Amino acid sequence: MQNSLKFWNDAAGKYARSPIKDMPAYEKTMERTRNYLKNTDDVLELGCGTGSTALLLADAAGRITATDLSPEMIALAKGKLDQSDIENVEFRAASVEDALDNGQEHDVVLAFNLLHLLEDSAGVIARAHQAIRPGGYFISKSVCLPSGTPSFKFGLMRLAIPVMQFFGKAPFVKFMSTSDLDKLVEETGFRIVETGNYPASPPSHFIVAQKC
């Protein structure tokens, strides 16, 4: 956790300055997500980074509490909030465990570009299930390996990441296939309502899962 905290605190400034890599894929993700939000919903976002997504979705939700492990990310997010006239978003520094284990229930939990960065993604999905009201949604997008035999390109990526991690240039990354992640979400007790890959390669796997 300490390594992860340092990595993301150090990365915050650069992360804020970097443009979104694939804007059509991001817009598709936001458009699909909006379909599941109501203006009365209490939404919790995990790993919100510098807050752009929470601010963008604010008009579709009742209230959004957006959380991130990194206080540096949260400071940048609060700066953006201060520059806006949005009143229904709150940013808070919190690990996924702290954000989910406080006994509060939510209509929707969001986790964009996060699950593949967590050592205990299964535990976090289970905690999210606990924290979502019946009928509510867990909406996530995670970088995955394609299902089936990985290509040469993905083989190389798997080799390169540990080297980058050794030099502090990459965070913890878990390699899951899209089908493994779907299975994990379903085994936790969610019903998958839709999936998609935005972008398709490497698959940034979007899952909308409902608590029945």
Ligand SMILES: C[S@@+](CC[C@H](N)C(=O)[O-])C[C@H]1O[C@@H](n2cnc3c(N)ncnc32)[C@H](O)[C@@H]1O
């Ligand atoms: C790749 S960024 C994604 C940020 C944002 N969700 C987005 O889609 O642009 C991953 C974020 O997850 C946060 N993070 C990593 N591990 C975390 C943890 N254990 N608890 C909460 N946040 C975490 C990092 O600080 C970082 O801001």
